[in-house]
Amino acid sequence: MMAPAAPPPIVEFDRVSKHFGATPAVRAVSFAIQPGEVFALLGPSGCGKTTTLRLLAGFETPDADGGTIRLAGEVVNARRPYERRLGMVFQHYALFPHLSVERNVAFGLEQARRPADEIRRRVRAALELVRLEPDTFGPRRPDALSGGQRQRVALARALVLEPRLLLLDEPLGALDLQLRKEMQLELKRLNRELGITFVVVTHDQAEALVLADRIAVMGGGRLHQVGTPAEVYEQPRTRFVAGFLGEAVVLAGRAAWRPGGLGTVQRADGSAFTVATPAAPPADGEVEVALRPEWLDLVPPGQAPAGENALPATVEDVIYLGETLHVLARLADGSPARVALRNEGRPVPWRRGDAALLVWDPADGQVLVP
Amino acid sequence: MSARRRLLAWATAAPGRAGALLLAPGALVLVALVAIPLLIMAGTSLLERGTYGGVERALSGAAYARALEPLYLRILGRTAAYAVATTALCALVGFPMAWCIARAGRWRGALLFLVVLPFWTSALVRTYAMMFLLRDSGVVNTLLRALGGADRPLHLLYTPGAVLLGLVTTALPFMVLPLYATLERLDPALLEAAEVLGARPWARFARVILPLAAPGLAAGALLVFVPTLGALLVPDLMGGKTMLLGTLVQGQFGPARDWPFGSALSFVMMGLVLLGFLLRRGPGGVAAPAERVP
């Protein structure tokens, strides 16, 4: 029996590049977005995520030899933004100051010359969808609204046109923490209810983890990894991804691989550890392995559990974070390590200067791509 | 695709094409009415003077030679002296004005408006108003007589002093605005620091304020000096028999009918403008009077 064919991706970037003058902003980025999902473009400022979004929206065009962008299968490289049928929510909302909330939301419908009663009806529905009472908020001007309310109007304005894709540029950056958490859930609700694909640009990794079905991590104009939140957090592909999403402990050494089994990594100070050989193992040689602090543990010397890796380390500091304790340690070769322990209410067993063993399950180590 | 969309697609296809299209009408007008006339003027200065006015189609350096004659050199020198004096006086009066505006807080907008307002009013009205004040039977003399002063009126009009006053009041906004723009950005903490380090008021001015205000001062000096060289109304209406560059040029296009000579003199002024322009590489820290009204 044949498996049902997967629906075609709604967005495809195929080796898309964009230079501003001589400066590269986006370098040969390729990814595909599935219909209905929340897709996040995550990275630090200057990584090219906003440029990627603008390329998708049509406000920038790729370089002449800079790849193809497809929307629902069609190549749209040269198509103007007003012909792409996308909705967009801008970072500072971009509500038209000279129009009321109602006229703002109606803008796209009026542009499409819909009949007046249809416009009225759809505007009402859109405002109700974002939980703004139409009769109260309709006549108001944008400058009489709070940040959160403006955000909702911006959403309503884009969604009323029933676009096939909604682009959001750092949508929650200007909101305070409480409001941000509320809006994160709101956005997820809207995505589920409407079934519209969301593409979100954010620099906040916690936000990406909450909102997204899949995350594209970008740095320096390049796409480092695309995956579900679990995949990019627990199986980071590059050092950049490992470092950007939460804390990472990176161990370097020379690897000798055994296909199908464990590889051994020799470190400069003579110690060694094992790590699961990746499916497509690189050549033997220099390698970096990443670990999350919560996968590591510290035990007194000589008490390494069987089957686990153990590296000698010296405790440098203990940071009390309430729910967790972070122990900062230094390995024999001077490289830093951070161990996250759950606070179990017992007195902290570690003090500065203590000798310890850093232990972890070999299967947890993530081999990084250089 | 509709014709409109096709047109827009074409206009936005290449980077900068839309900009060039929008720029074209205004740029064409400016090239035709500013750039080309200046070139024609430069060319005319090198032609021979026609017998009944106008020009002959013959190259000649006579116009520039004439400019070097002692009579005209005196006029040029006199005009330059007036321009220098005007600039100095504008700096002397304009600096305190800019300083006060920068300290004025709430009244800043109103004080700026009062400085800019005369710039926008008719120069003719302003000059005539000063004539009205300063003439022998004018308001100042009437006031002096009423206060029991001299029997004979003070000859205020048609004197170098009157011309200077007229030139200074015309040029003052051009000095105040750039100075204000620079002084506004002056951090008061710098002065307090200087005071703590032992500097007295004059030292604070000379060693902190003046160096930091220098760019504004330079911009203002340029905006005052060159236009004053070419001033026409004030020397004409208030200067009596004193002939300056402006009235000299005016004459060449009137009864004297020596167009090449008039062009040569104008070209020299234009050369100074371009020199100042290139030295400062555009306005830089200067805010145009037009910008100040909005």
Place this chain on the structure above:
Amino acid sequence: MSARPVPRSVGALALAGYAALHVPLLVLALFSFNDARWAADWRGGTLRWYAALLERPEIGRALRASVAVGAVASTIATALGTLLALALVRGGLRRARAVEAALWLPVVTPEIVTGVSLVLLFSGLGIELGYGTVIAAHVAFAIPFVTVVVLARLRAMDGALEEAAMSLGADELATFRRVTLPLLAPAVLSAWLLAFVLSVDDFVITFFVAGPGTTTLPLLVYAMARRGVEPVINAVSTLVLAGTVVLLWLALRLTRAPSPPPRA
């Protein structure tokens, strides 16, 4: 700025500056109501000089001519200058800065040089001097001012607004009509008023490019002033002054408006 008071000498000089700028105008306005033909002492208030204006048809003609020339020149200059501003801010031009700097050239050029060069242009092309040449000259020197005013407002406008309109289906022309222009309108209007004032008040350039039959108000006042001081000139000047102040105040109010008036 620190709270220390200004030294007295500085304040005095500043006051002198403001006095020099404004006292002559105030005196002029005051004495336009003076009931004395030759003397400059106060003889009581009267409106007869304003009434006398009505008996001088050449003044009315010159005023109408100035207003007509001003209106036409401002409209053309405002249209061209606005297009220039749009080109510089949104046009994606690589040399935008150089063009903007070049715009300042007409502003810093002495008026006499502009006047001379234009006379040479017109005579060289065989164009007769008249109202047409005056309008052309006024358009030329007003464009940079218009551009600067509109430019300032355009720069203060959030570029995202136009992108938002485009994302909602409005093409460049529709975006301009429905978003850019309404938001730009106060600045455009203000620029028109400023260009109008510049045109009506201009003397030096107009002097050179006006033909024998063309008389604008400043040219007429100049001719009158050359013949000597006359109370009627006071009245005309005061009217011109009052008109200028009102228009300037309007222009100022328009560009201070935080949000444009509501659109239907």
